[in-house]
Amino acid sequence: MADAARQTMQSLTEGVYLSLRRDLLSCKIKPGEKLKINEIALRLGVNASGIREALSRLTSEGLVAMEVQRGFRAAPVSITDLRDLTKTRIQIETLCFETALAHGDVDWEAHIVSAFHKLSHLPEFERINGQDCVNDVWMKAHGNFHQALVSACDSAWLMKMRSSLYVQSERYRQLSVPFRLEAERAPYIKAQEDEHRILMEAALKRDLATITDILDAHFGRTAQFVEALASDIAFLSE
Amino acid sequence: MADAARQTMQSLTEGVYLSLRRDLLSCKIKPGEKLKINEIALRLGVNASGIREALSRLTSEGLVAMEVQRGFRAAPVSITDLRDLTKTRIQIETLCFETALAHGDVDWEAHIVSAFHKLSHLPEFERINGQDCVNDVWMKAHGNFHQALVSACDSAWLMKMRSSLYVQSERYRQLSVPFRLEAERAPYIKAQEDEHRILMEAALKRDLATITDILDAHFGRTAQFVEALASDIAFLSE
DNA sequence: TCAACCAATAAAATCGATTTTGTTGATCGA
DNA sequence: TCGATCAACAAAATCGATTTTATTGGTTGA
Structure with missing residues (x-):
């Protein structure tokens, strides 16, 4: 992923954002599902700060819900x-x-x-x-x-x-x-x-x-x- | 700021977000103005990753514009x-x-x-x-x-x-x-x-x-x- | 039995430092 | 004089590690 992003995407965070967005829209990530930062970081092979950034954007878009000090989860339906x-x-x-x-x-x-x-x-x-x-x-x-x-x-x-x-x-x-x-x-x-x-x-x-x-x-x-x-x-x- | 946020806000990033949002809405930060991550981080006394996170959220809200690898600026008018x-x-x-x-x-x-x-x-x-x-x-x-x-x-x-x-x-x-x-x-x-x-x-x-x-x-x-x-x-x- | 407490764990939040990328301004040759 | 080249710098992007905060599961004492 890191390599894929470096080539096709302009930045790793952008790649993470698009990847998560796709999985959220296709419900591959199910509504309400917990989104563990470290787990995603590990899976996509990038650092946690990029994940946080992507998740924050998705929160503003209403695809992800955030609770302070409790992390992120896919927005409920x-x-x-x-x-x-x-x-x-x-x-x-x-x-x-x-x-x-x-x-x-x-x-x-x-x-x-x-x-x-x-x-x-x-x-x-x-x-x-x-x-x-x-x-x-x-x-x-x-x-x-x-x-x-x-x-x-x-x-x-x-x-x-x-x-x-x-x-x-x-x-x-x-x-x-x-x-x-x-x-x-x-x-x-x-x-x-x-x-x-x-x-x-x-x-x-x-x-x-x-x-x-x-x-x-x-x-x-x-x-x-x-x-x-x-x-x-x-x-x-x- | 770091202390203020720790007391009143639930998280530092949340505080940064609110602070930037206020300055953006009041045009204390002028439309089109460059938002340098390190400078803001230094000024508010928090780490750069929190600034990025806050700026990303503000980007989704249309108050900030982002250009990949060129950083953030206040959304133009x-x-x-x-x-x-x-x-x-x-x-x-x-x-x-x-x-x-x-x-x-x-x-x-x-x-x-x-x-x-x-x-x-x-x-x-x-x-x-x-x-x-x-x-x-x-x-x-x-x-x-x-x-x-x-x-x-x-x-x-x-x-x-x-x-x-x-x-x-x-x-x-x-x-x-x-x-x-x-x-x-x-x-x-x-x-x-x-x-x-x-x-x-x-x-x-x-x-x-x-x-x-x-x-x-x-x-x-x-x-x-x-x-x-x-x-x-x-x-x-x- | 059960609520209150506490330790161990897991996860989020934050940090300081490093790597990568863009910008600037000086130098060179045509 | 002008555009190309490149080094030095500034800023963005990324990283690995640390600190802080929730959660869990077990223990104690009423």
Whole structure:
């Protein structure tokens, strides 16, 4: 890791930060899990101070929780939080759409069409040695598509808010992945894909009303899915 | 400092964080100013790793900017950013008000009335050895009043967004303080106080339309004030 | 039996020193 | 005169070790 970071990353701490962030978002590090500084330092082959620095940043981002003199743990998740998060996401994303629709030009439209095309040719899931995982490439493309839709929004602050909420919700999405059964999955995927197309078309037509409706359903889906699994997910409280 | 922190704070790093945050918000540390780790460590009498940790947190909060291998500096300010910030603040705060008005009960109303009363009996400015400063107590009371208005909002995420935007705008407000002349000040203060009263009354009457109008004017004031001073403030770019 | 105490351990917080990287300013040759 | 080169310096990044603080598990005495 130290070597990998020295080559690809600009600094070791940056590498630690990205590495932890990835594991947190994919729920490889489970919500509520203790994050022992020395253990991580040993595992990644870097000094403890870099770990502290990375964890502090992640704390500000809401992915890690800190208790003074008691260290760090992965930020907890809860149904209450997920509901609030989803509702807030819809509100903020709607604000982004309002300006994006007003400012969007033909480049923006092209950007959306392109991102949709890429997304629609990727499978959401893949099997890695028997385990069901979200396809990383799909995840990225999915993020890019939603980003493209609002990319004509000219408010850096609004986009920053949007981005931090998006990250949070990705974490919840990952949470539900191992519990999604093959059989139950198909209709969800179908609905999702349909919604992506409708979102694209509504954006091109500057149809905010339709967009708001679909956002409700689209963002709500993950929330409902996770809620339905609440009893199966050990660390998910009310 | 080390001793002060050991007594009042839970940890040295926490103390460093709060100390730097205060100086950043009051613009005692000027936007764009270099933040040398060793210098700060020496000045506050603590180790460099704690400084790095605090600065990393402040970076995530948008009060500090970091460049890899080039260290930290106070986050820059610009008129463009201020305009965006103000607009976004109004949007988010409006969302907060919507739920606050819907959920607010008599306790909430009492909270507002109380916060207003305290605020209205404090002077905004004070003179500290010949220098014009914003009165710290007023600042706190002002923050509390605005917080009280939306305190019945039940969305933790929305309130978190609101809070980080509020902090940012406080920084801009401080920026304009040394340039506010005694003579020009009175009408502004009067207008502000009137707006506070109108906000309170509109909140009690659940009158969202009036609130939105006043927010526009109230938040816009600082922005206009700073913009008018743009040429006088060295580090304020377009 | 059980709460209060204490020692041993584990972990967090902090430190001082070292290594790495960027910056500055002087020197050289064209 | 000007750009390139490089040494000396300053600052950031990293490290290994120490100090401080929580936690745990066992012992004592009521």
